[in-house]
Amino acid sequence: MTRIDVRDLPPSERHATIHAEFADLDRGETLELVNDHEPKPFFYELQAEDPTFDAESYEAEQRGPEEFVARFPKTTASSVVHLDDLDETPHAVVFPDSEPKTVRLRLAAGESVPEHQHPDRQIVLYLVSGEMKLDVGDETRDIETGDVVRFDGEQEVAPHATTDSTALLVLAPRATDAD
Known part of the structure; x- marks a missing residue:
């Protein structure tokens, strides 16, 4: 853990000093900051500007009248979520505020999702x-456990569960000609 006292x-x-120290961290490392006040303004600044800041794991505590210690962690290079943990x-x-958008779809036998589109995906x-x-x-596909289907989000899509079903969908932004 890198520690910096800016008091x-x-x-x-x-x-600027804190930004430079945070930028030098590797993924998964934490910057421990000692300051004379809780660094909430910096927290909001970092949250808005740096996608590698793990805001959910941020911690701060007051240790004295003019001593606040805050931990600014960097996200790891990967994230793991167990599908059964999603309620x-x-x-x-699955991964809020992240691209590509990843969604777990769970339908009971007989349930369906109305026809819809995902433009630009x-x-x-x-x-x-x-x-x-x-x-x-215009197609209907019968799919079963283990099948993978790729399609253009401009098309109308409607899943219909014939048995209790769980699917993982990855909705990637459509590449443009400039990509």
Whole structure:
């Protein structure tokens, strides 16, 4: 863990110094900051500007009248979520605020999602368990556990569970000609 005490720095130099120290961290490392006040303004600044800041794991504590210690962790290079830990139904976003958008879809036998589109997205659906009929455009596909389907989000899509089913969908932004 890298530790920096900015209490002796002029206030005008603090944020730039902290930014530089945070930028030098490797993924998964934490910057421990000692300051004379809780660094909430810096927290909000970092949260808005640096996607590698793990805001959910931020901690701060007051140790004395003019001593606050805050920990600014950097995200790891990867994230792991167990699908069974996601409670929302029928849709649960696996990695909120991240691209590509990843969604767990859970439908009971006989349930379906009305026809809809995902404009500007390319979609991959992996059927983790169960069986379903998947209407994509003018086609209906029978899919079963282990099947992977790729389709253009501009098309109308409607999944219909024939048995209790769980699917993982990755909705990637459509590449543009400039990409």
